Amino acid sequence: MAASVAARAPAEPSLRRAVTPWGSFSWGYSDVGADIFVGLGLVLGAAAGASNVAFLFAGLVYVCIGLAYTELAAAYPVAGGGQYFVFRGLGDIFGFIAGWAVLLDFTIDIVLFAWSSIDYLSKLVPILSFTAHPWVHFVVVFVVITGLALLNIIGVRESSAFNELVSGLDIVSETSILFFGFFFAFQPQLLVHTMQLSWPTTFNLMNGVSLAIISFVGLESISQAAQETQRPASVIPRTSISLILTILIFALSYSNLALGMQPWHALPLDAHGHTQPLWRYLGNEENNGSAVAVLASYVPYFGALAALYVPLLGAILLLISSNSGVFGSSRIAYAMSGTQLLPSAFQRVHKKFRTPALSISVFCGVAIVELIFAALPSLSPHVHALYARLFRGEDGITFLGDLYAFGAAASYSFVFIALISLRFNDSQSPRRFKMPFNIPITFRGNRVEFPVVAVIGFIGIASILVFTMITHEIGRIAGPTWLILGTIGYLFYRRRKRLPVFRSQPHDWRKAQINILQSAGELEMMDEYLVNIRRMDERRVAEHIGPL
Amino acid sequence: MKRFVRSEGYARARLVSGALFVLLGAIVIVRTLAVTGPSFGALPACVLGAAMIALGSLRYRDYLAARARR
Incomplete structure (x- = not known):
């Protein structure tokens, strides 16, 4: 850990551009790479024998999103990510809605990854197990979130060298797991047999797809890295394509291995004393929070070693990701405040530590409320019965996954529309990287390339948003409520400040782009x-x- | 870390891992198609294999670019 104060203040205009191509890759990897550690068990629990199809669908949508972020981050290399692109492409109110959805994701990110980090640690320290000791699990997650908030307030972050080291170790580790798995234990016959025998209902498949998208969230880091990379227009496309492929390969590999791998040693019997397939064992309540570590322990030869270190490596990677939620939420709120989308209080910096203490406290506070809501059913039998009646008995981690998927799908949908809008309205900005498959057309005398892949990606992510709304009882209520309440607050704020409420303020985008x-x-x-x-x-x- | 990722050893390690990804991708596609034929069930595994081959090729291209820079 390295101390950082003023130089790390969010949205500081003079951030040093010192991130190398490897640094840019590892930055993205430590954010997105941790997602599969959470997503695998949830998707296996929901989509059963079609988990690989769920990951394939979400993965192809993710490729489209990744290409869109790559194009936009290389053309507009500023921090802010989706929120900035939508703000610039669609105006103030949509910029606010997209940013507010991203903020929901960041607060969920804090809880979900802290929760999952403790789940992975529980494989080495059984007293932390969520199913056996829910109160201990809850208290430890609470302490972790509070601790991260305090560390961010006093201005301590993990150093980028630590980030790069953990990402490097994790890539070597995950690559080894899939090599040993595919070379020594993968059986295509078993894969096809499992897919045919355990194919889920359409409802469960939609549920699985909506949860699979959480394995691919965190692309904001691409634009974050762009802000701090020297010559981002040439570096970002190279590292992004590599990142997109790496993440896609890990997600598809794990899901195919879970369905088609012969475990190296016998699995425990289920509650009724019957043998169970590997995918069902990974997706049950006991293991769904730490599925990658459990899967790794059943890989031939390498499994014995993997069982010792994968839980620890996963826990560290997830903790870094949780911390990026604390840091990211305060940075986005700071940027939104600077463009008068949020009150100026979110720009206030602590006198002594020179960090956005208020933003950090507010969003970590929201994260703790989400933690309590997610943990309550396991802590009290009465609440469990209530959740069972109202929300089809969704467990805590699934609730967090629901909201994560909702926030991501909502903000990514806007990013695709913003990309199309910017192609039309800002065709003068040079684009060193463009999404493939474009149709050249003339718009108001300008030659414009219409992005077909953006339309395909929008249809894909919008359908995932619809799946989330259909299949998740809590996400259907809590997600839109978050957006509606935020928008009402925005409208009041803009009216009180005598700013345009539904329209945008005048912005000098030319000057901004030159800068x-x-x-x-x-x-x-x-x-x-x-x-x-x-x-x-x-x-x-x-x-x-x-x-x- | 920075010195390591600029070294010849790192470039070679990426070349080897890239070659392994191409090999593994080809194996996954061939084995799956041999069992199932061209069917819907083979699609996720075939896309996985194709992604592995693409990543391997990208790493090979990066290796050539790094060598040209030296």
Whole structure:
């Protein structure tokens, strides 16, 4: 851990651009790579024999999202991610809604990953087990969240070198698991047999797909890295494509192994004394929070070693991800406050520590409320009965997964629309990377490339949003309630400040873009941008004056 | 860490892992198709194999680029 104070203040305009390509990759990996540790067990529990299909569907949507983020982060290399792109492409109110959805995700991120981190540790320290000792589990998760909040308030973060080391170790570890699994224990016959025998109902498949998307959340880190990378337009596309493929491979590999791998040693019998398949064992309540560690322990040869260190490595990676939720929520709130989408209180910096203490406290407070709501059924039999009646008995981690999926699907949907809008309304900004498959058209005299993949991605993510609403009793209520309450608060705030309520404030995007490219060191792109806008202005003047 | 990721050893390790990914991807596709034929059940495994081959190829390209820079 390294102390960092002023230089780490959120949305500081002078963030040092010192992140290398490997640093940029590991930054994204430590955010997105941790997701499969949480997602695998949940999806196996919901989608059973179609878990690999659920991951495939969510994975293909994720590839589209990843390509969209790569294009936007390389063209607009500023922190803020989805919130900034939507703000710029669709205006103030949609920028607020997207940012508010991202904030929901960050608060869930804090709880879900702290919860799961303790689940993984419980494989080495059984007293932390959620099923056997729910009160101990709850208290430890509470202490972890409070501790992370305090560390962020006093300005202590893990160093980027630590991040890079953990990401590197995890990639080597996960790659080893899948090599040993596929070379020595994968049986395609078993995979097909499991898929046919344990194919879920349509409802459960939709449920599985909506949970599978949580294995691919965290792409905000791509734009975060873009803000601090030297020459981001050339570095970000290279590292992003590698990151997207790596994450996709791990998610598809684990789900295919869970369905089609012959375990290296016998599995315990189920509660009725019957033998059980590996996927069902991984997806049960006892193991769904630590499925990757359990799967790794059944891999031939490597499993004995993996059982010792994978729980610890997973716990550390998840803790880093939880911490990125604390840090990310305060940074997004700070940025939104700077553009008058949130009250200026969220920009207030602690006098002594020079960190956004209020933002950190508010969003960690929200995270603790979510933790209590998620943990209550396991702590009190009365609440358990109430949840069973009202919410079909969803357990705590599934509740968190629901909201995580809702927030991600909502914000990603807006990002696709923003990308299409920016292609039309800001065709002058140079794009060193573009999503593939574009249709050239002319729009208001400008040559524009219509992004077909963005439309496909939007349809995919919108359908996942619909699946989430259909299949999750709590997510259906809590997710939209979060957005509606936030929007009402936004409208009141803008009205009180005498700012446009539904329309946007005037923004000088040209000046902003020149500053962005200049500070990124992308001087060639800046020159190209200046030439493009001059040409456009000349054409507009010529059209206005008409032929002599 | 920074010194390590710039070293020749790291570039070679990526080349080897890239080659292994291409090999593993091909094995996954061939074994699955041999059992199931071209069916819906084979789709997730085939996409996985294709993604492995793509990642392996990307690493090989990165290796060539790193060598050209030296």
